[in-house]
Amino acid sequence: MAMTRVRPPRALFKPRRPQDARRQGPPRGSAVIDWAAYIDGHRVCTDTVGDAVRLIRDGRLTPEGDSAGFVWVGLHEPSASELSDLAEVFGLHPLAVEDAIHAHQRPKHERYDDVHFVVMKTVGYVPGEDGSEVVETGEIMIFCGPDFVVTVRHGTHGELAPVRTRLERDPARLVHGPAAVLHAVTDHVVDGYVNVADAVQEDIDEVEEAVFSPERTDESRRIYRLKREVIQLKRAVGPLAGPLRSLSGRRFVPAEIKEYLRDVEDHLTRVREQVESYDELLNPILQAHMTQVTVADNKDMRKISAWGAIFMVPTAIAGIYGMNFDFMPETNWRYGYFMILGVIGAACLSLYRGFRRNGWL
Structure with missing residues (x-):
């Protein structure tokens, strides 16, 4: 098939110098x-x-x-x-x-x-x-x-x-x-x-x-x-x-x-x-x-709940004995204070062992 011969514009692009300019590159600023x-x-x-x-x-x-x-x-x-x-x-x-x-x-x-x-x-x-x-x-x-x-x-x-x-x-x-x-x-x-x-x-x-x-x-x-x-x-x-x-x-x-x-x-x-x-x-x-993130979050929530339950025991007992009643059990007994501390400690220890055994702590 015969090619259509189109004469290119003389100023298509600026010439490269020197004559053998294969590696000289294009004019500066040219695309x-x-x-x-x-x-x-x-x-x-x-x-x-x-x-x-x-x-x-x-x-x-x-x-x-x-x-x-x-x-x-x-x-x-x-x-x-x-x-x-x-x-x-x-x-x-x-x-x-x-x-x-x-x-x-x-x-x-x-x-x-x-x-x-x-x-x-x-x-x-x-x-x-x-x-x-x-x-x-x-x-x-x-x-x-x-x-x-x-x-x-x-x-x-x-x-x-x-x-x-x-x-x-x-x-x-x-x-x-x-x-x-x-x-x-x-x-x-x-x-x-x-x-x-x-x-x-x-x-x-x-x-x-x-x-x-x-x-x-x-x-x-x-x-x-x-x-x-x-x-x-x-x-x-x-x-x-x-x-x-x-x-x-x-x-x-x-x-x-x-x-x-x-x-x-x-x-x-x-x-x-x-x-x-x-x-x-x-x-x-x-x-x-x-799934791992959800499990980890659930595990953290279980720990928080377990410790909250443990600390509720002394809080509840202390709240009861903090009320101003004349007739409170063991309030006039010499060893009543130590007995209450023992009850609190035993209850907390029992809860801790239970939560630990179930994997909550």
């Missing part, structure tokens, strides 16, 4: 993290994104008119103007561009003519305000066309520089074009799910051990926090299954890459089942902990 043209699986550095597009669309065409390479542009939280420039060059749909700018999208796969738009959630397990670790999410959007890939990342997780580096070391994979990048990014995202799921598993194991240990500790706050983090993880992992399954059946994806996408889908299924099991595991842990 562009990296860009390059890839021909036959090898990176070709250019001064601007526009130069990379011209190289692919005007300088390297097959006899059938198809591009023999592609451009990969990586951005981090771009502004509307920056993404609009790229949308003009690559023909990106305005609705997809709007989603990529504002983020907060559900994982999905949409097709606009010959451009595929994929949204994925990224996750990280980071320290929260109270020192405990929390699941933090971000997003990666991918515009995948016949001769280009545009990746838009939101948040601090899922950095794609390592993905680009690994792919550039494997030209045999990169020669498959934009689909190879699409697979590498999805694989990177799912690997992040696996790492976070394993970290959450360690915390759940610690809570479970603490709940069933002989020492009495209050783990209710930590259990509720873990349940909240599991829900966050489920919201990121679960919805991605549909888009991955859809991508595996697309004709623009070579057969070799489809096999790798199916492998990623298998990994996603395993981590999704793993995360779902966490919720099922946390429920009985929480129930066991609440």
Whole structure:
């Protein structure tokens, strides 16, 4: 299929200096993290994104008119103007561009003519305000066309520089074009799910051990926090299954890459089942902990009641003898005081032994 040649704006992005500037990075303040043209699986550095597009669309065409390479542009939280420039060059749909700018999208796969738009959630397990670790999410959007890939990342997780580096070391994979990048990014995202799921598993194991240990500790706050983090993880992992399954059946994806996408889908299924099991595991842990708390509270109440009953004996006797009557038993007896103390002591001791025998003390 012949490619539509669109001449990029000359001021798409400022050029990098010096000429060979692969590692110099983008201009300061730009959302562009990296860009390059890839021909036959090898990176070709250019001064601007526009130069990379011209190289692919005007300088390297097959006899059938198809591009023999592609451009990969990586951005981090771009502004509307920056993404609009790229949308003009690559023909990106305005609705997809709007989603990529504002983020907060559900994982999905949409097709606009010959451009595929994929949204994925990224996750990280980071320290929260109270020192405990929390699941933090971000997003990666991918515009995948016949001769280009545009990746838009939101948040601090899922950095794609390592993905680009690994792919550039494997030209045999990169020669498959934009689909190879699409697979590498999805694989990177799912690997992040696996790492976070394993970290959450360690915390759940610690809570479970603490709940069933002989020492009495209050783990209710930590259990509720873990349940909240599991829900966050489920919201990121679960919805991605549909888009991955859809991508595996697309004709623009070579057969070799489809096999790798199916492998990623298998990994996603395993981590999704793993995360779902966490919720099922946390429920009985929480129930066991609440039962322990209830039993402990009941035990404390029994102790309080037992001691209250014991102290009621001297209180009652002292109250009776504190009344001002002329004729009180044993009030005129020399040993009456010691007799009353003995009665109080015997009664208290008898009650104490009874409560102790029944497990109240």
